[in-house]
Amino acid sequence: xxxxxxxxxxxxxxxxxxxxxxxxxxxxxxxxxxxxxxxxxxxxxxxxxxxxxxxxxxxxxxxxxxxxxxxxxxxxxxxxxxxxxxxxxxxxxxxxxxxxxxxxxxxxxxxxxxxxxxxxxxxxxxxxxxxxxxxxxxxxxxxxxxxxxxxxxxxxxxxxxxxxxxxxxxxxxxxxxxxxxxxxxxxxxxxxxxxxxxxxxxxxxxxxxxxxxxxxxxxxxxxxxxxxxxxxxxxxxxxxxxxxxxxxxxxxxxxxxxxxxxxxxxxxxxxxxxxxxxxxxxxxxxxxxxxxxxxxxxxxxxxxxxxxxxxxxxxxxxxx
Amino acid sequence: xxxxxxxxxxxxxxxxxxxxxxxxxxxxxxxxxxxxxxxxxxxxxxxxxxxxxxxxxxxxxxxxxxxxxxxxxxxxxxxxxxxxxxxxxxxxxxxxxxxxxxxxxxxxxxxxxxxxxxxxxxxxxxxxxxxxxxxxxxxxxxxxxxxxxxxxxxxxxxxxxxxxxxxxxxxxxxxxxxxxxxxxxxxxxxxxxxxxxxxxxxxxxxxxxxxxxxxxxxxxxxxxxxxxxxxxxxxxxxxxxxxxxxxxxxxxxxxxxxxxxxxxxxxxxxxxxxxxxxxxxxxxxxxxxxx
Numbered sequence: 001x002x003x004x005x006x007x008x009x010x011x012x013x014x015x016x017x018x019x020x021x022x023x024x025x026x027x028x029x030x031x032x033x034x035x036x037x038x039x040x041x042x043x044x045x046x047x048x049x050x051x052x053x054x055x056x057x058x059x060x061x062x063x064x065x066x067x068x069x070x071x072x073x074x075x076x077x078x079x080x081x082x083x084x085x086x087x088x089x090x091x092x093x094x095x096x097x098x099x100x101x102x103x104x105x106x107x108x109x110x111x112x113x114x115x116x117x118x119x120x121x122x123x124x125x126x127x128x129x130x131x132x133x134x135x136x137x138x139x140x141x142x143x144x145x146x147x148x149x150x151x152x153x154x155x156x157x158x159x160x161x162x163x164x165x166x167x168x169x170x171x172x173x174x175x176x177x178x179x180x181x182x183x184x185x186x187x188x189x190x191x192x193x194x195x196x197x198x199x200x201x202x203x204x205x206x207x208x209x210x211x212x213x214x215x216x217x218x219x220x221x222x223x224x225x226x227x228x229x230x231x232x233x234x235x236x237x238x239x240x241x242x243x244x245x246x247x248x249x250x251x252x253x254x255x256x257x258x259x260x261x262x263x264x265x266x267x268x269x270x271x272x273x274x275x276x277x278x279x280x281x282x283x284x285x286x287x288x289x290x291x292x293x294x295x296x297x298x299x300x301x302x303x304x305x306x307x308x309x310x311x312x313x314x315x316x317x318x319x320x
Numbered sequence: 321x322x323x324x325x326x327x328x329x330x331x332x333x334x335x336x337x338x339x340x341x342x343x344x345x346x347x348x349x350x351x352x353x354x355x356x357x358x359x360x361x362x363x364x365x366x367x368x369x370x371x372x373x374x375x376x377x378x379x380x381x382x383x384x385x386x387x388x389x390x391x392x393x394x395x396x397x398x399x400x401x402x403x404x405x406x407x408x409x410x411x412x413x414x415x416x417x418x419x420x421x422x423x424x425x426x427x428x429x430x431x432x433x434x435x436x437x438x439x440x441x442x443x444x445x446x447x448x449x450x451x452x453x454x455x456x457x458x459x460x461x462x463x464x465x466x467x468x469x470x471x472x473x474x475x476x477x478x479x480x481x482x483x484x485x486x487x488x489x490x491x492x493x494x495x496x497x498x499x500x501x502x503x504x505x506x507x508x509x510x511x512x513x514x515x516x517x518x519x520x521x522x523x524x525x526x527x528x529x530x531x532x533x534x535x536x537x538x539x540x541x542x543x544x545x546x547x548x549x550x551x552x553x554x555x556x557x558x559x560x561x562x563x564x565x566x567x568x569x570x571x572x573x574x575x576x577x578x579x580x581x582x583x584x585x586x587x588x589x590x591x592x593x594x595x596x597x598x599x600x601x602x603x604x605x606x607x608x609x610x611x
Contacts, residue, residue: 003412007405008398097399101392102449105372106413107456113413318376 001108001116009121012085013179016128023071023132027139030067034060034142064143074157076200078132079171083192086121087175088185092313094184114315118176125172129165136160136181151286152228154204161290166297166304171196173304177311199303208232210295213282222269228286240274247272262294264313323385325460325492326371330380333366340366344380344518345512346603348494350459353486355507355524356496357591360601362513364496365393368464371494386459387416393464395449399438403448406437407571410452422455425481432522443474450478454485463487465494467502479506510587512594520602524587527602531557532588534568536580541566557600558593569593571602 006013038046038257046053094100104110136159140150150156157163170295174195213232216224224231235243252271255264269279284292324347331344341363345544346355356364369375370382372390397406403426411417426433431444440448446466453461461482483506486493494511497503510527512520520527538561554572561567569589574582585593594600 001412004409007401007409098392099388099398100398101369101374102396102398103413104374105388105390105392106410107387107415108413249389318374 001113002120005117005120007044009086009090009117009151013124015085016082016124020128020131020135024135026067026070027135029062031139031142034063037063045170049074056133060143069138071159072155073157074132075164075167076197079200080162080193080196082125082128082168083171083178083196083316084189086125087172087177088179088188088192090117090121090176090179091311092185092188094177095179096185111312111316114312118312122169122172122308125168126165129168131160131173133160133162133164148228148286150228151284151289151292152230154207155290157289161293162297163293166300167196167200170199170300170304173307173311174199177307177314180311180314203299207292207296208284210292211284211288213284215280215282217278217280219278220273222281224283226285230284230288232282232284234279234281236272237278243280247277251275251277324348325350325386326382326384328367328371328380328382331367331370331377331382332379333363333370333375334378339516341370341513341516344513345497346518346521348460348492348509348511350385350492351486352491352509353482353493353495353507354509354511355500355503356494356511356513357498357500357503358513358519359595360498363516364498364513365464366516367513368462368494368496372462384460385477387456388460389453389456389458390462391453391464393447393468395446397437397445397449397512398486399436402438403431403437403440404433405454407433407455410455416457418455418457421457422451425451425454429477436585436600439503441474443470444476446470446478447481450481457489457491459491461491461495462492463493466495467497467499475502482506484606497580500591504587510591512591514595514598517598518603519598519600520591522602527590528587530585531569531571531585531593532574532582533585533589534570534575534580534582536566536577538562538564538566540577540579541568557602558597580593 038056040061042056043050043052046056091100094103103113140156142161150160158167171192175188175192178191178195179185182188182191183213208230217237218224224233235245235248238244238247252268252275257264273279326346326348328344328346331341331346332339333341344363344367356367358364366375367382368390368421370377371384372388374390383449398409401409407419407422410422411419423433429444429447431440431447437445437448450463450466451465463482466478466482470478479502482495484494485491495503495507508524510520510522510524511518541559541561554570554575557569559568561568569585574580593603
């Protein structure tokens with residue numbers, strides 16, 4: 001049965017492997033180039049926070065952005081592709097071509113046929129996702145020493161840790177179920193793409209509830225010190241400690257900024273802080289990284305299990 | 321005597337639209353080539369799918385003694401596989417597998433092993449599908465419309481291949497068709513399904529010997545089709561009349577009245593007679609009563 005699984009799905013497996021290999025080479029090349037650049041151009045003590053290091057940081061940032069623009073779309077597109085080309089045809093194409101009547105009338109019981117396929121392909125999908133995460137995690141620190149964004153930036157967050165593996169598996173299970181229900185490949189593929197997109201935005205909206213946010217009252221700025229935090233909400237607090245929607249004009253007059261200038265807003269904020277107002281920010285700190293990773297992975301794994309179970313049940317119910 | 325190779329008891333299968341097969345009880349003797357005939361939508365495919373486990377019956381049961389190999393309608397194969405890979409597929413998904421016999425069959429048919437299945441002709445694809453089924457050395461071979469979409473030469477070749485296997489290995493065959501003439505020379509058991517119900521199941525020779533086509537003046541029809549459609553030793557299956565003549569398919573012995581002309585029906589006539597009158601049945605249990 002493993003040979004059958006390999007023979008039927010080798011195109012997807014080889015294509016995914018080739019993609020990961022190409023991406024790995026690209027990341028490796030870019031990391032080597034950046035390392036050489038740093039060793040050739042870095043002033044003593046750089047990279048670091050010294051002002052002399054700024055040009056180096058800009059050059060590294062440009063290199064990072066060039067590659068990031070290539071894989072910035074990957075958190076959304078890769079799961080969609082996995083679902084469409086690994087999941088949807090798994091049962092959808094068998095039904096579409098009538099070959100399920102060939103496969104399921106051999107001596108191998110249907111449950112074994114399905115179990116081997118789901119286990120082998122699901123395992124390879126998870127391994128592929130983890131490999132992607134590993135490559136990205138090894139590559140990023142070369143450019144981003146000291147500038148962390150793997151928590152605050154959802155795109156990066158979904159490319160590191162266990163998130164890619166969980167997303168790939170989820171998309172695979174969704175595609176398998178769609179193929180079983182619709183019994184045709186193309187509509188199942190379309191459903192997967194839509195389903196992955198909807199799930200991603202839903203989970204992003206839900207993610208602020210993964211933990212109780214921390215709250216801090218700032219008394220001299222409206223910007224959090226940690227740029228990698230995830231902002232949940234912010235509000236002004238009057239001198240007595242009450243949260244208010246917006247301080248009235250009678251407290252501090254506010255004038256509209258012209259163009260891209262922040263001058264008037266900053267003056268208004270300074271006036272408020274001077275009168276004892278505070279700015280309360282609730283946020284998730286980057287230390288929540290693994291809690292968020294495992295919460296999201298848990299939700300996705302549970303959903304994959306349910307969808308996989310439904311696909312199995314529908315298949316074994318035998319309604320040819 | 322060997323026990324029946326396939327036995328259905330009170331078998332009922334329903335789809336969302338309604339019953340595809342109702343109250344179907346039937347036993348196929350081992351070592352026979354049984355023809356399953358009936359109009360489109362009669363439930364032939366449903367009965368076969370239930371027999372090979374592709375469908376779970378809603379009522380009753382169907383049991384195959386030994387191993388069944390199935391070739392579905394349209395002979396599904398993996399089109400991107402080569403012929404050799406299709407054989408590997410069969411070997412990997414079966415415990416009983418006769419690879420030398422399969423290779424010999426394909427060599428005899430001049431089907432190249434390295435050719436992609438999708439590039440074979442329809443007749444060759446049918447032969448590959450049949451080869452995979454036969455390599456499993458099944459006790460019962462179930463073929464759904466094995467001759468559909470084949471040209472006359474390919475039809476003949478497929479039929480001859482099936483007959484050779486039966487003669488050599490003594491396996492039982494159940495094959496469906498809606499063209500009765502395809503089956504006349506090869507099958508020795510007849511199963512007629514109509515509207516999801518079983519109408520006829522019996523040895524073809526016995527059935528033909530037990531039925532008569534009577535032709536006579538129209539006014540005589542009443543003497544046969546008296547009370548309840550039967551009179552004495554004759555049971556009318558179907559009748560068609562013109563202004564002066566009546567022609568009937570009957571079961572039983574020839575009538576004494578010399579104005580009737582009697583002859584044995586052909587398989588075609590027998591099947592058509594039953595399909596035209598769905599209320600007539602010829603099943604083993606009832607056959608005893610008719611004699």
